Amino acid sequence: MTTNREAGVTRKTRHAGPSGWMAAPALAFFIVFAILPLLVALYLSFTNWDAISDPVWVGFDNWPKVLGDPVTITALLLSLKIIVFSWVVQTPISLLLGVFTAGRQRYRAILAAIFFLPLILSSAAIAIAFKAILDPNFGLGASLGLPFLNQDWLGDQNLILYVVVFIIAWQFVPFHTLIYQGGVRQIPASLYEAAEIDGANRWQQFWSITLPQLRYTIVTSSTLMVVGSLTYFDVIFVLTAGVPGSGIRILPIDMYITGFSANQMGQASVIAIMLCVIGLVLALGLTKFSGFTKMTSQQEGL
């Protein structure tokens, strides 16, 4: 009886919360559309396949070929640059805008609505618009008569990376602003009241309350930014009319060109696996080193 009851209790606690079966549809979806394709890509990375004939098993041939190719190494470096520059540009802007729009004043609400506009545009639309704006002969510089805007923005291979970082920021700062806005609004007002009583000025409040309280928001936003920049594709593809030059051939673009232009699916799969591993390592690393997984409360003692 007693043992029976104990067994029942432990079973009960283990099954506390909704049934695990509720995750089944999501899990099935994930397996069919993420895990299976990944395994197929892994298999293809050991073959030569032109997407028409049958794949030919070549063992490890593709791996040293791709990893030792200077094009892949350049692509990796460009991807890292995009990640770092995107983070450095977007984080401060989103953070400050998030703090600003978290205020309840009406003019801030109106400005917030305007800031969020890019968020509802599709990437393709954004790319087409910027392509037209940046056209050296018919674009903004030419129409306004401002020669300094007439740079070879998209053609100069030393310049295009920064142009793309700018456009990504333009597109995604609103999203991250939204995240920060939510984060700031969750900070209890009592913390600021207490600080004010202690005579802290706005700057000190920002540094000592807002920033530390936003720690996990920063981790979330940074993870999204880093992994997002790693797989960034659509705007670059449309912006360069489907044929990106050497200055913006980041890993996903390199993968596309190798797979779908050159039809070397085996080598493209190697790059795909690389991307997947890098993405996982970055995401796991970020959450681990920031202590995100421990999720200790930031509001102890309130």
Added chain:
Amino acid sequence: MKLHSTRDGAGLSRRTRRLTNAVLAIGAVSLLLGVTACSSSGSTGGGANASLWGLTGGDQDQVEAPSLKEWNAANPKLKIDSNYFANDAYKTKIRTAVGAGSSPTIIYSWAGGTLNSYVKAGKVVDLTAATNGIKSKFLPSVFGQGVVDGKTYAVPMNAVTPIMFYYNKKVLAKANIDAPKTWDDILADVPKLKAVGVAPFSLAGGSKWPELMWEEYLVDRVAGPDAFNAVMAGKAGSWSDPGIIQANTMIQQLVDAGGFVKGFSSVTADSNADVALLYTGKAAMMLQGAWVYGTFNTQAAAFVKSGLGYTTFPAVDGGKGDPNDIVGNPSGYFSVSSAATKAQQKAAIAYLTKGVFDKAYTDRMIKSSQVPPIQGIDSQISAGGDFGTSVYNLTKAAPNFQMSWDQALPPAQATALLTNLDQLFNKQITPQQFSDNMNKTIGQ
């Protein structure tokens, strides 16, 4: 005991609930799998009719769709269903479909490297016997592109579009020059045009393939067709041909002289920005396909009447190539899928031999100022306008019609070619480095 039974009851209900959930989950998964299974078998299996995938645009509206409508009305037993896709989307889609054995019965292609890979994988049907009767009506240089290893696998289905040398007459008059006839003329004209404040050449470098047109013509004029034939044959080191290196040196010479519009690497062809540069008078000349004539017509009809000039690519003094040689796209081609049923193949072959380029088909094409690759239609074409006549005569007179390299070469080499060519135009690599890089791709 009471307690026990309650727990048992709870356990039971929990178990049934879990069971229902499981059934639901399995249902959801099977639904999901069912959906994917359906969509993958849909393309060929279902309809008894033959199917055709074509490209959206002028061809579809003015030629293909009306032709198929007539065909289906006249041949209810050989009906053909059609679908149309945008150019770039089509290229990816068709490859996947052909590879998976679910392609349409009639496969559109640009012949060249793609057709070769279809033939090698046994994905298309041998049409030699079926096309013997119609072979003679086509221009031989165009029909020949559909022949692989002596057998016909594809038949021409749309216009001949060589690369033309366009110029703005008013702009040339302002600089007091005529259209260049030789490479030296071009070099002499560049400073004169810059002096009157226009860019000598419009070039959609952002799209990369327009840069290839320069490469193709210059290599032909300098070294003749043999230089590229060696590359096609996969001869080791063939990209180091002195003619190719000289042509690439000339390209960089023209880039240095400011021959191309400022920021040409940002100009793209899909937005027609290169065409606009010419008709707005910001650039004097442009090398582009015969297909952009339609764009000139829709965007600047007045300019076409009074200001647009066109000719063939200038000669290079001392070059081996015949100045009458042309490069470009001989035509688009239709092949028949080997995965289709016998009945579908029968309908498709009947349409390709009797429907495509029947009188109405040819007439419609001429009416939309395109040039069919058909013999002996001089009088009809000249009634259609000067541009068509020019293209038709150039094509007939050409000793060699080189298919665009990016379509002729296998995809891996073509992709590397465009990347390296772009770096050559941007002066990131030298002609020697270009040849070295390209030599490595031979055999891929």
